[in-house]
């Protein structure tokens with residue numbers, strides 16, 4: 568017979584783990600979190616992980632409210648208070664001081680954040696983490712695991728990433744746009760300090776971002792490239808890789824050195840037609856995915872967490888059935904339109920910067936130049952990227 572829990576979260580990536588913690592803190596419901604890959608302990612002296620995320624102010628506010636931010640090692644949190652976006656013709660600068668913000672964003676290793684949230688979860692007796700545990704089937708409100716155990720729940724939250732099986736088993740369709748690009752990530756050392764500036768250069772083939780880490784001479788790069796070029800740059804010698812990086816993105820950082828392995832991820836944008844069904848809700852990449860050029864993916868996921876937690880906890884306080892589809896639709900209304908706008912904006916930016924005709928390049932350069940002279944629009948853009956702080 569299936570074991571029962573009030574809420575079952577499938578997928579303990581950053582979004583699923585933070586969702587479990589938020590619900591544990593704000594409700595008395597029994598929660599089970601299932602994750603295929605066990606989280607490994609993060610230690611402050613370990614080398615910088617390849618996967619990092621640029622987090623905005625709204626994510627920081629949510630993580631602080633949950634106590635996760637305070638668990639992070641401060642000497643492993645990077646931040647940027649300026650940002651430069653440029654191509655060969657023009658540039659655009661943002662400065663936190665001009666917009667009244669303390670920082671434009673923070674850079675945190677994914678495994679660091681996940682470990683900090685996992686540590687906090689272990690303090691709650693009404694939440695159980697099963698890992699390694701892989702869900703292999705969904706039937707009604709019951710899931711089956713690879714070891715044939717079954718678990719049933721009033722609410723099943725799909726936090727199982729872009730290939731979400733929960734979304735597919737629930738029969739929820741999605742729209743997908745494949746960019747024919749891969750994102751190459753690596754950690755580099757620079758001769759000159761990064762001065763807490765995030766740099767993004769648009770070059771033929773796609774943007775390359777330098778995200779400043781806590782070490783003033785280390786940056787994480789995210790380089791969006793056509794698939795074949797990415798394959799070539801992932802496997803060439805470190806010296807050849809660094810030379811290419813210098814050629815295309817020669818900035819003000821002096822000599823560069825490769826400190827890590829390189830890894831590549833296919834880039835796509837997708838959006839589920841619905842986020843909810845009776846007894847089911849999708850969050851994070853299970854519901855939507857965007858191009859990483861603006862570092863918004865997990866930030867949108869954390870805003871899903873804030874919205875779903877609010878809807879579920881309000882329903883339980885009012886003694887309403889929290890898994891009722893009319894309750895869950897409030898979550899969908901709070902998030903879907905906003906995520907869709909971000910998705911289309913980033914796809915638009917990807918096309919604007921990927922478009923090569925010379926006349927268009929000149930227009931784009933003039934546009935960037937004008938935008939750079941216009942503080943109100945820049946402030947508005949910074950506020951959009953910072954996310955909503957009022958949940």
Ligand SMILES: Cc1cc2nc3c(=O)[nH]c(=O)nc-3n(C[C@H](O)[C@H](O)[C@H](O)COP(=O)(O)OP(=O)(O)OC[C@H]3O[C@@H](n4cnc5c(N)ncnc54)[C@H](O)[C@@H]3O)c2cc1C
Pocket residue numbers: 577578579580581582583601602603604619620621622700701702703726727728729732750751752789832850851852853859861862863864865866867868
């Ligand atoms: C190159 C690159 C750079 C990026 N940079 C940024 C950035 O700077 N800022 C930002 O905000 N976003 C960024 N993103 C996006 C961000 O990484 C994702 O939005 C985020 O990781 C999504 O988290 P998630 O928890 O929703 O999904 P995932 O991280 O995919 O987690 C899903 C989890 O579910 C588990 N799972 C899957 N299926 C099952 C199953 N059947 N049973 C049990 N468990 C299962 C998986 O093991 C996994 O742990 C970037 C993405 C890429 C590719």
